Amino acid sequence: MKLVFCGTPEFAVPTLEAVVAAGHEVALVVAQPDRAAGRGMEIRVPPVKLAAEKLGIPIVQPEKIKNNIDFRATLEAIQPDAILVVAYGRIIPDWMLALPRFGNINLHGSLLPKYRGAAPIQWAVANGETHTGVTTMVLEAGLDTGPMLLAQVVPIGVEETAEDVFEGLSSVGAELMVKTLAGFEEGTLWPVAQDHSQATLAPILTREDGLVDFSRTAKHIYDRWRGFQPWPGAFTSLRGKKLILAKVCPGADHEGEPGTLLLRDGSLVAVCGEGTGLVLEEVQMEGKKRMAAAEFMRGYQVKSGERVGI
Template identity: 60%
Template sequence: MKLVFCGTPEFAVPTLRAVLDAGHEVALVLTQPDRPAGRKMELQVPPVKRLALQRGLRVLQPERIKSDQELRGTLEGIQPDAILVVAYGRIIPGWMLELPRFGNINLHGSLLPKYRGAAPIQWAVAKGETETGVTTMRLDAGLDTGDMLLEERIPIGPDTTATELFAQLSHVGVEVVLQTLDGLAKGTLTGRPQNHDEATLAPLLTREDGKLDLAHRTAQEAYNRWRGFYPWPGAHATLHGKRFLVHRMHPSSADLKLVPGELDWSTGELLVGAAEETLLVLDEVQLEGKPRLAGINFVRDFQLHAGEHLD
């Protein structure tokens, strides 16, 4: 097929590489503009752009799509058979949806209709799901509401983080996309509508999502959210009026009763109480402006006193 590929982060790189290696023509790559990042705020090149330039592909990085008449003219001149969209980070306008004969094919990081939205992988882990996968679908004007084409399921381990799952799903998606393109080309694949009554949302993450809120979450629920949201927004609380970050944690089966937020280190580990009389081990922590420390070392270095609480 003649394709236009839309993608930005590392998640999309394996798919672009596989499509090229399978012999498809990628006439144009659309990716987000280079953005400043890091302490020095140096411009960072999107991973998809790096691969595209290595392969000698034409790359455009429009700030806006809907009203970009030059881009529209370019795409109409290409007349692609399909537009592939993998973690592009932009809403596809109506004129672009209608352009290719096979439509705009999106690789989505969940088993639709579950977890529609910007952060499906993170929310699936945070909600304690034991299974997820990828779905190819035809984009329409809604938020991940288009007809589904193919899917592939994989288990989520009890300690799997979203970061690990991103890497797994990016490779699982490769074969699903190739099979989707093959089925469309042969006319053997047709879409099936989603059951909108079963839809759940996976909205863009905010800093507030990382709040521990142990008064309302059990240790397992807090741990699941940390697995889903690390490294950002992570897991955080307040101690001595300062931001308190938890970099590693796990539920504990210690025979102690602590009220939510109460700290204890009598077992040789830094424990904190959570809802329903459950306990978390804080394996690695950091007080705002200070270095990261093992939980028990934090107790010693900061000379915590009995009865200390996280807020």
């Protein structure tokens, strides 16, 4: 097929590489513009752009696409059989949806209709799901509401973070996209409507999502910590300053008020909801370096009975 590929982050790179390796012609790659990011505001180039350069594929990085006359003319001149959309980060306008004969094929990081939205992988992990997956679908105007094509279930390990799951799903998704294109070429693939009554949402993450609520159980807090790696992470406050929970795990049950710190056998434990305990293995006080709990307890003279989150 002749394709246009729209994608931006590392998650999309394996799919781009896989469709090229499968023999498809990617006539154009569309990525978001290079952005200044981080404390130093250094210019960061989208991983998909770097991959396209290695593959020798032309690249465009329009700031806007909905009413971009030049961009529209470029795509109409290509007349692609399909437009592939993998974590591009832009809403696809109606004129793009209508352009290719096979439509705009999206790789979504969940088993639709669950976890529609911007952060499906993070929320699946944060909600303690034991499995997730990837789905190829035909994009339409609604948010991840289009008919499904193929899906692949992937288990989530009990200690896996969202970063771990991203890596696994990106390779599984690449294979699924190749199978999807083969199904279209062979005429063996037919879109299936989603059951909208089963839909759940996975909204874009905010910094506030990382604020720990110690009235929740330790398992719940741990799952959210796993899901929100690397951002927004998990944080609370101690002695009036922000305390980042860099590494945690559920521990033994402990009685006490949620948010109470306990020193137990050299470990630092926070009491959580329903009498559960969360072991704080590594922490980082605001403006300071990340450190192991033992070093932190010595350096800050932490005492049993102190409270976090107040």
